[in-house]
Amino acid sequence: MIVLYHNNMSTCAQKVRYVLAEKGLDWESVELNLRKGDQHTERYLKLNPAGVVPTLVDGDATIVESGVICEYLEDLFPAPRMRPETAGRIAGMRLWIKYIDETIHAQAGVISTAIAFRFQHLANGEDAVRARIEAVPDERKRTRMRSLIFEGIDSPLFPGGVRAFADMLRRMEEALEGDAFLVAERRTIADAVCLPYVVRLEHLQLAWLWDALPRVAGWYERMRQTPSFAAAFTDWEDPDYLTLMEARGTEYRPRAEAALAG
Ligand SMILES: N[C@@H](CCC(=O)N[C@@H](CS)C(=O)NCC(=O)O)C(=O)O
Incomplete structure (x- = not known):
């Protein structure tokens, strides 16, 4: 049986749960509490040296990186197909996976922490916050966390985060010009990896970012209506x-608007 180490609200876990649901697979859940630091235990770091979720364990295989996990599942369980048909479109799908992972994912951390999650950290007291930050293996990530937790929306990182999402939505609007989904007429892994970030924007009261993007709005509605949506997100x-x-999203909306305008 496939075992998924994950977290309920993690965007990267949501991608994988969506693909697992699309393929109708049974899996065993091991949920990590990221606020308590379950991802930094010696035992978990052996599975995932970066100390992040998700990790998928399938027999002898331990797979990390959400995009890689989605493609692993596609290779092992090709039905229903979540890859486009042509090499050009498959490359297009992989470019979405790469862009989301390399650019957008970090910016989701920026806006989510600056607007909301910092308050969960701060509630534990400053000493606990500093210890939590020091446990993060990546130095750049530690620096980012310090700024976002202690400065919140006043962090110099915040405006860039909002703008990155405006750019992502603009790219999606463009991609949806020809097809109902991002790289094909049907859902592929490209849609699965973008969806969590659009959901996160909605949760953070930033859905106004696609007020003038009707194709994104239509895509989001179609994605929300798929049965896998509940299995990956709402459940x-x-x-x-x-x-x-x-x-906090409601409170800081004017600051997000100003960040975009400035
Ligand atoms: N590139 C990785 C990113 C994974 C990642 O950053 N996961 C977040 C949750 S969405 C995490 O585990 N954060 C905990 C931490 O950084 O301590 C992937 O796609 O799997």
């Missing part, structure tokens, strides 16, 4: 996270 939602994101 795992933490109401406390949603309440926090809604309250």
Whole structure:
């Protein structure tokens, strides 16, 4: 049986849960509490040296990196197909996976922490926050976390985060010009890896970013209506996270608008 080490609200875990659901696979859940630092235990670091979720264990195979996990599942369980048909479009799908992983994922951390998640960290007290940051293996990530947790939306990183998402949505609008989904007439892994970030924007009260992007709005509606949406997202939602994101997102909307305009 496939085992997925994951976290309920993690965007990277949502991608993988979506693909698992699309393929109708049974899997065993091992949930990590990222606020408590379960991802930094010696045992977990042996599976995932970067100390992040998700990790998929399938017999002797341990697979990390959400995009790689999605393609691993596609290779092993090709039905229903979540790759486009032609080499050119498959390359297009992989470019979405790469762009999301290399550019957008970090920016989701920026806006989510600056707007909302910093309050969860700060509630543990400054000493605990500093210890939590020091446990992160990547130095650049530690620097980013310090700024976002202690400065919030005043962090110099915040405006770039909002703009990165405006850019992602613009790219999606362009990609959706010809097809109902990002790289094909049907859902592929490209859609699965973008979806969590659009959901996150909605949770952070940033859905106004696609007010003038009708194709993105239509795509999002279609994706939300797929049965896998509940299995990947709503079934795992933490109401406390949603309440926090809604309250702080509403409060900081003017700052997000200013960040975009400036
Ligand atoms: N490139 C990795 C990124 C994984 C990642 O950053 N996961 C986040 C949750 S979405 C995490 O585990 N964060 C915990 C931490 O950084 O301590 C992937 O795609 O799997």
